[in-house]
Amino acid sequence: MIAPGHFAFEIMSALRAAANRPGHPFTAADLRQALQDAESYEIAIEGTPWTDVHRAWALSERSLRFADAIYVAAAERHQTSLLTADSRTGRSGAVARCQIITVVPAEEALGDEAGSHG
Numbered sequence: 001m002i003a004p005g006h007f008a009f010e011i012m013s014a015l016r017a018a019a020n021r022p023g024h025p026f027t028a029a030d031l032r033q034a035l036q037d038a039e040s041y042e043i044a045i046e047g048t049p050w051t052d053v054h055r056a057w058a059l060s061e062r063s064l065r066f067a068d069a070i071y072v073a074a075a076e077r078h079q080t081s082l083l084t085a086d087s088r089t090g091r092s093g094a095v096a097r098c099q100i101i102t103v104v105p106a107e108e109a110l111g112d113e114a115g116s117h118g
Helices: 007-020 028-040 050-059 066-077 087-091 106-117
Strands: 002-004 044-046 082-084 100-102
Touching (some): 002 007, 050 066, 066 087
Parallel strands (some): 082 100
């Protein structure tokens, strides 16, 4: 797997925000292990070339956030699919030249299925 340069920043920023949220089960004590766990996935974090910046800018002219558009631009450049947990990326209306695959936690998917049958 490959991710643009700001990937680690986004992951750790989100984890720290969760750890600082009162009542959240993730705590500051969990951050070091979370960083090690993230590293164990061996995701190659690459620099972001200017071509991706320009492409992301074009993609973000619609409702796609620029930070998310960088991921799309990287997937397009590598001619691969984009795997994301953010359903807004695929629904943004931006015309991506890659497949966007949105994943959800199993309990969310099961909850959606249960709700659609009731």
